[in-house]
Amino acid sequence: MSITKPPIIVIGGPTASGKTDCGKEIAQKYNGVVISADSRQVYRGLDIGTGKDATFHQEMIDIVSPGTPFTIADYVLRTNKVISAVYQARKIPVCVGGTGYYIDAVLHNASFPTAHNALYRQSLEHMPTMQLTKELHTVDPRSAIRVGHNRRRIIRALEIVYVTGKPVPVQCKKLRYDPLIIILDPGPDALRARIASRLDSRLQSGMIQEVEHLRTYVDNHWLRNLGLEYKYISDYLDGIYTYEQMQLVLYTAICAYARRQRTWFRRYPDAQWITSPDEAYPLVDNFIKRYTISI
Known part of the structure; x- marks a missing residue:
């Protein structure tokens, strides 16, 4: 069989499923390099809330300062350069994360409009998410369906429409x-338990203090537009919730996010779904054997 693509x-998989540990072990065993596909881990200082693992090297983590504009187009451009360097080093890229939109864009070599209007974007930042969603459904219903509830992507799509006067282009699906x-998903019950345990651990490890520090600069x-931990802890710090209320609404929001991630990854018909990292090894073994020369 002729292999023409690298x-x-x-x-991939929902949050708290154990993707990072799985990716780390695969990279170590198969001469790989882990590339993060997490839209929030690109920012420095967002450590506890995004679950960065400092015990091993990962690419596409801590590359921009908080508050700096960083689009999916930026991610694709920089990630493709990283992947090229990984191949040059005769290693294999292991893309790990739950931001399916990022993974999809890299796999399909997507290109994106570079249109920007800082003043218009700033005006959108102060609008409620429901109002933004309604506006996007009016001007670009296809994008509204694609980006779902992600506030940052809704704002970016509206900005593109505003600047170009056209809907966001549909991307080619050529790989x-x-x-x-590989989609790691331990199942709904196990995942909810993992989410609860991880949330308790992160709160005890200083996640509130992390958000407090970020709010100083x-x-x-x-920060709120990052969603989840950064939104609800900000609400707690502003007195909107008690500590116990914040824990509950944050846990509920993370579980809802995990369900949306699971739905996103179902779009890959050839994906291999596993419930345990141990199931990944034979899949990777067979994949690597398809290549008659080393990377």
Whole structure:
């Protein structure tokens, strides 16, 4: 069989499923380099809330300062350069994360409009998410369906429409790489338990203090737009919730986010779904054997 596209391993799945540990072990065993596909881990200082693992090297983490504009186009451009360097080092890229939109854009070599209007974008930052969603459904219903409830992507889509006067272009689905896509999902009950345990651990490890520190030098609207931990802990610090209320609404929001992630990853018909990291090894073994020369 002739292999014309370079290989890439993708470890996706809902939050708290154990993707990072799985990716770390696969990279160590198969001469790989982990590339983060997490839209919040690109920012420095967002450590506890995004679950960065400092015990091993990962690419596409801590690359921009908080508050700095960083689009999916920026991510794709920089990630493709990283992947090229990984191949040059004769290693295999292992893309790990739960931001399916980022993974999809890299796999399909997507290109994006570069249109920007800082003043218009700033005006959107102060609008309620429901109002933004309604506006996007009016001007670009296809994008509204694609970006779902992600506030930052809704704002970016509206900005593109405003500047270009046209809907966001539909991307070509031609693959740039030959992927092995593994989706790690321990199941709803196990995942809810993992989310609860992880949330308790992060709160005890200083996640509230992390948000407090970020609020001293980062725009509050930008921080809230990150969602989940940064939104609800900001609400707690502003007195909107008690500590117990914050824990509950944050846990509920993370579980809802995990369900949306699970739905997103179902769009990959060739993905291999596993419930335990141990199930990944034979899949990777067979994938690697397809290549008659080393990376």
